[in-house]
Amino acid sequence: MSEEQLRKDDIQGQIVHVYDGIEEADNELPTWWLVTLFASILFSAFYWMYYESLAAGDYPEAAYTKERLAALEGAGEVTDADLLALVGYAPMVSAGKSLFFKNCTKCHGSDAGGKDGPNLTDKFWLYGGAPSDIYNTISKGTKNGMASWGPKLGGGAVKQVTAYVLTLRNTNVAGKAPQGDEWTPSEAPAAPEPTEAEVPDPAPAP
Numbered sequence: 001m002s003e004e005q006l007r008k009d010d011i012q013g014q015i016v017h018v019y020d021g022i023e024e025a026d027n028e029l030p031t032w033w034l035v036t037l038f039a040s041i042l043f044s045a046f047y048w049m050y051y052e053s054l055a056a057g058d059y060p061e062a063a064y065t066k067e068r069l070a071a072l073e074g075a076g077e078v079t080d081a082d083l084l085a086l087v088g089y090a091p092m093v094s095a096g097k098s099l100f101f102k103n104c105t106k107c108h109g110s111d112a113g114g115k116d117g118p119n120l121t122d123k124f125w126l127y128g129g130a131p132s133d134i135y136n137t138i139s140k141g142t143k144n145g146m147a148s149w150g151p152k153l154g155g156g157a158v159k160q161v162t163a164y165v166l167t168l169r170n171t172n173v174a175g176k177a178p179q180g181d182e183w184t185p186s187e188a189p190a191a192p193e194p195t196e197a198e199v200p201d202p203a204p205a206p
């Protein structure tokens with residue numbers, strides 16, 4: 001196609017090439033676009049260095065776990081519900097598992113089936129099987145051979161190891177014969193279903 005047929009389009013600008021009726025312009029890329037491109041290339045280099053090459057920063061999940069672990073150190077009443085909530089958070093349980101393997105297997109066995117210390121996987125507990133009972137036993141210790149781990153490990157670590165022990169409860173590993181009393185969680189009374197009669201009449205319109 002000859003040069004003189006190349007027109008200037010209102011939107012595309014100067015047409016530089018036509019083929020089969022398809023017109024092509026060759027405009028410069030807008031500054032905002034180029035700035036965005038080069039800025040993101042620069043950003044990715046720093047991002048890669050920070051998180052990958054130097055590993056200076058934690059990924060969000062690791063940072064979150066660290067913060068939750070730090071929050072656990074805080075003093076305060078330890079409730080069954082708090083401890084059970086930790087059981088639902090996998091990094092907490094795996095932190096507790098490492099603590100267990102480091103400090104507890106010598107006496108309780110690596111499967112927690114019991115050695116010098118009792119089997120922690122059965123339904124029978126010397127000092128109670130409620131989450132807060134287990135926390136207190138581990139934290140404060142007992143007179144007959146179980147040390148108080150609270151001062152040694154810190155409150156947060158005791159909560160983690162408690163979370164791990166709670167995952168073992170009632171897994172019934174064959175091991176040391178049951179000691180103590182059978183413990184079953186007390187049934188929370190079911191909330192009564194509201195009946196027809198109890199539903200209050202809507203307030204009369206003023």
Ligand code: HEC
Nearest residue numbers: 103104107116117118125126127128137142144145146149
């Ligand atoms: C030196 C041995 C030893 C070590 C180490 C040890 N325990 Fe114990 N543990 C015992 C003994 C012995 C008992 C029973 C105490 C009693 O009869 O008063 C016990 C009891 C317990 C109980 C109460 C069980 C029940 O039936 O009520 C729990 C829970 C427990 N230990 C958890 C742990 C955890 C968690 C660790 C690690 C942080 C740990 N123990 C480390 C020896 C040990």
